[in-house]
Amino acid sequence: MKKAMLITTILISALAFGQDQYSKGMQKAFEIWGExxxxxxxxxxxxxxxxxxxxxxxYYYVASINTILSFGEKDQEKLARQLEKAQEFVDLAKAISPDNPEILVQQAMIHTAWIASDGATYGMTLSGKIVALYQKALQLAPDNPRVVFSKAEWDMGSAQYFGQDTAPFCKDVKRSLELFDTFKPESDFHPNWGKERAKATLKNCAE
Structure with missing residues (x-):
């Protein structure tokens, strides 16, 4: 009995140590990113x-950083390396957590970065995939502010590209801000971005 209790105590201690190392590592990574x-x-x-x-x-954050770095990147070889790495890591994230709305949004952002780099080459093949990703994410998490805002942002960009009115999507941006105000991430490390960008987008809606 004592032996079993000792083993249990060791396992719990090892798990706590592992979680502590994980937390410290994640905090440091976010600090470096913020710098x-x-x-x-x-x-x-x-x-x-x-x-x-x-x-x-x-895995999600490796994909996210490499995607963000790719927007506006003029060096095509560097852009391709970054987006290929983003895709590799988002695929690994999907394998761990399938049908995760945050990962679906990240996948849509990778496709968007490809289109932003060369719309003529990637627009036709990836636009439909992006629409499908946002529709699926919205079905899974209709009250996730990043899902609502990211879909609205994509819809506005598409409308603008085709010379259509973007105003109908402003209500979705407004709704996303209401959701941001009440959204509680599962942990300090879960995705919690988007509110400031949504505010800026809504401000443009009012202009």
């Missing part, structure tokens, strides 16, 4: 992912 060092932060999230193979979050 304007996205490449270094991506490398740190990648190292955490190798130790947390059943946790989708570090």
């Amino acid at each position: 304007g060092k996205p490449a270094e932060a991506s490398n740190m999230f990648e190292r955490i992912a190798t130790a947390e193979m059943d946790n989708w979050l570090p």
